[in-house]
Amino acid sequence: MRFVKGHGTENDFVILPDPDGELDLTPEAVARLCDRRAGIGADGVLRAVRTKAMDLGGTGGPGAQGLDGAEWFMDYRNADGSVAEMCGNGTRVFARYLVDAGLADPGEWDIATRAGLKRVTLGASGDVSVDMGAPVALGSGEASLAGAVFRGERVSMGNPHLACRIDRPVAALDLTRAPDFDPEVFPDGVNVEFYRPVGDRHLEMRVYERGSGETRSCGTGTVAVAVAAAAGTDGPGEWTVDVPGGRLTVTLDGATSHLRGPAVLVAEGETRPGWI
Numbered sequence: 001m002r003f004v005k006g007h008g009t010e011n012d013f014v015i016l017p018d019p020d021g022e023l024d025l026t027p028e029a030v031a032r033l034c035d036r037r038a039g040i041g042a043d044g045v046l047r048a049v050r051t052k053a054m055d056l057g058g059t060g061g062p063g064a065q066g067l068d069g070a071e072w073f074m075d076y077r078n079a080d081g082s083v084a085e086m087c088g089n090g091t092r093v094f095a096r097y098l099v100d101a102g103l104a105d106p107g108e109w110d111i112a113t114r115a116g117l118k119r120v121t122l123g124a125s126g127d128v129s130v131d132m133g134a135p136v137a138l139g140s141g142e143a144s145l146a147g148a149v150f151r152g153e154r155v156s157m158g159n160p161h162l163a164c165r166i167d168r169p170v171a172a173l174d175l176t177r178a179p180d181f182d183p184e185v186f187p188d189g190v191n192v193e194f195y196r197p198v199g200d201r202h203l204e205m206r207v208y209e210r211g212s213g214e215t216r217s218c219g220t221g222t223v224a225v226a227v228a229a230a231a232g233t234d235g236p237g238e239w240t241v242d243v244p245g246g247r248l249t250v251t252l253d254g255a256t257s258h259l260r261g262p263a264v265l266v267a268e269g270e271t272r273p274g275w276i
């Protein structure tokens with residue numbers, strides 16, 4: 001099995017080229033690939049499948065989902081093998097991979113995801129920007145960490161988020177354990193972000209991701225915290241979000257959201273026969 005390793009602000013991925021949709025990618029295989037001691041190590045897997053070859057189960061196929069306008073489908077999996085609807089950093093790294101592999105040209109085009117088409121913009125090198133679509137603000141919610149309750153805003157970016165504002169540096173949080181939440185409020189689980197304003201439209205953030213644990217960045221999460229922070233301000237604008245793995249820029253214009261930042265490929269190789 002050939003692979004490429006890449007990251008976006010240190011949210012890292014194993015990319016598996018599978019143009020004809022032939023790989024039987026079980027949750028166990030994903031978890032083994034992502035294992036940081038016994039595997040390659042990553043927060044998630046991005047399987048690169050031609051959209052027309054993507055099996056979407058009983059959903060009527062990519063055409064019925066309106067996805068056939070994109071040549072490539074990003075099949076995203078969390079480190080524990082679970083499927084997620086969307087991954088913002090993954091989309092940016094996926095786009096960089098397609099250009100680097102000669103499978104797409106620099107410019108502007110769509111990637112198909114379980115959360116719909118996502119339009120990426122990129123040059124031959126440098127930052128990658130993605131139109132993340134309209135965030136959906138769902139009202140308040142809460143999670144708890146080591147007995148302390150954190151209130152926040154529930155935001156859907158195709159995947160579920162709870163963006164909690166805190167007033168002390170995010171570095172002070174202990175995120176070694178998963179936050180607890182009410183499964184009736186979050187039946188599909190939730191990615192929990194903790195953010196603090198550090199300047200004008202400038203936030204710092206840490207995240208505990210559903211299916212992956214604490215990661216050093218989360219693209220959908222940075223949009224969610226910008227949406228939460230923008231509530232009660234004069235609205236649209238550009239937000240800088242500092243995460244442990246670097247800096248991302250989020251633009252909210254009232255209709256859609258854009259995420260911009262680095263996307264870097266660092267290695268490629270082949271798994272040993274019989275290992276996966």
Ligand SMILES: N[C@@H](CCC[C@H](N)C(=O)O)C(=O)O
Binds near residue numbers: 088215220221
């Ligand atoms: N790191 C990602 C989000 C990945 C999916 C998430 N863990 C989920 O289960 O929803 C990003 O950059 O958006």
